[in-house]
């Protein structure tokens with residue numbers, strides 16, 4: 236890891252990290268000043284003193300919910316900093332879990348982390364007036380807020396209900412009472428952050444742009460919509476409760492008012508990949524098990540080989556990071572539903588029930604691409620244009636990718652067809668791992684039933700050191 240060292244005093248977490256800038260009504264002056272000593276919370280003490288809490292996981296939104304339900308005195312006058320109240324546990328209506336993943340670490344969470352059930356993904360453009368210092372300040376605030384929300388805390392110590400009644404709350408509040416739900420928040424930098432359309436180096440980082448970070452090329456059959464593509468920054472929020480994921484994106488967006496603009500966003504449900512051997516393989520909207528051959532966190536050495544940028548790869552600031560390729564892929568559900576079971580299986584090269592390759596065995600048996608068809612003819616049992624054949628590492632110089640996609644359904648079009656599909660997310664050490672496979676899929680039998688309508692690529696910096704911020708290795712302050 237190549238983190239720029241930082242000191243406690245330089246990077247002391249503080250509510251100030253969340254306060255508004257003059258062009259930003261998201262943050263009023265710190266409400267803690269109004270609250271008085273009686274209102275001080277364990278969180279406040281931790282923040283003021285710069286000492287990390289020994290057990291930050293104790294302070295949960297759920298704890299606060301219990302206190303509210305019990306009518307805890309003082310909250311109505313903005314007394315108690317919400318997140319400190321750890322008693323009176325109420326269960327979540329959203330079905331979330333108490334799982335937490337650390338925000339700080341060598342790699343960002345949300346990549347090899349076991350894929351959660353829900354996604355809210357957002358792409359932002361940095362506003363023309365935003366300076367480098369303001370961008371760094373935003374990344375600092377984002378990291379601080381993310382480090383709290385991923386532990387089930389409000390966005391700041393005063394949070395949703397602990398601040399001044401005369402100022403907008405720091406936290407929007409819709410996650411009050413919900414457990415952490417395994418929330419992970421992953422940040423990325425698009426090619427246009429380094430140089431804009433006119434070639435301008437807006438933030439003095441053009442020289443540090445990874446040579447591999449170029450907009451994805453046009454692929455055969457693409458029907459890309461600009462409004463669903465690209466973006467200077469991306470944020471992937473995954474959780475086991477949709478409201479927790481949406482709360483995270485909403486509050487991060489709010490922190491960026493005046494500095495960034497939401498370009499597009501995507502909700503997802505029903506993860507379409509497993510990233511851990513502890514997880515059952517889920518199904519996509521075509522009804523097939525998806526993620527069987529995905530990279531799993533438990534595969535020794537594979538993430539270093541295929542997912543994490545190594546120090547020797549360069550640039551130095553990306554060591555421990557990754558690249559994220561995103562594709563919004565519409566699935567033509569109604570056409571697919573008229574295809575026979577045999578042809579559906581032929582298209583993927585796996586059976587629909589168990590997900591086993593058509594060459595035989597069980598779900599996790601490696602496909603045999605030379606096994607002959609049942610009639611004993613020349614044709615192999617796994618079609619030459621089957622999806623798993625074309626996407627398999629044997630067909631792609633050994634290259635793999637960590638898939639982390641989600642189903643989406645967004646109503647229907649004017650012909651009464653579901654606007655549904657796969658929001659495909661793949662993490663790779665080198666974007667060419669995705670590009671080569673996507674080119675190989677040009678003859679995929681599946682193409683008759685899908686349309687790629689959105690695209691994007693982002694450099695995913697390494698994780699932040701405790702108390703630091705994501706992107707510190709790039710900006711160096």
Ligand SMILES: C=CC1=C(C)c2cc3[nH]c(cc4nc(cc5[nH]c(cc1n2)c(C)c5CCC(=O)O)C(CCC(=O)O)=C4C)c(C)c3C=C
Pocket residue numbers: 519521523524525526527528529562564565566583585622623626627628635636656657659669672673676685
């Ligand atoms: C460029 C990469 C890929 C795109 C785009 C893609 C789209 C896509 N895939 C499915 C469903 C399945 N994919 C499966 C396997 C699979 N897919 C890719 C890559 C892309 N898929 C890879 C690398 C693999 C693994 C190949 C291997 O190593 O065997 C499967 C089989 C089960 C599994 O291993 O996950 C399914 C099912 C859809 C529906 C889709 C677009 C909408």
Ligand SMILES: [Fe+2]
Pocket residue numbers: 622626
């Ligand atoms: Fe696939």
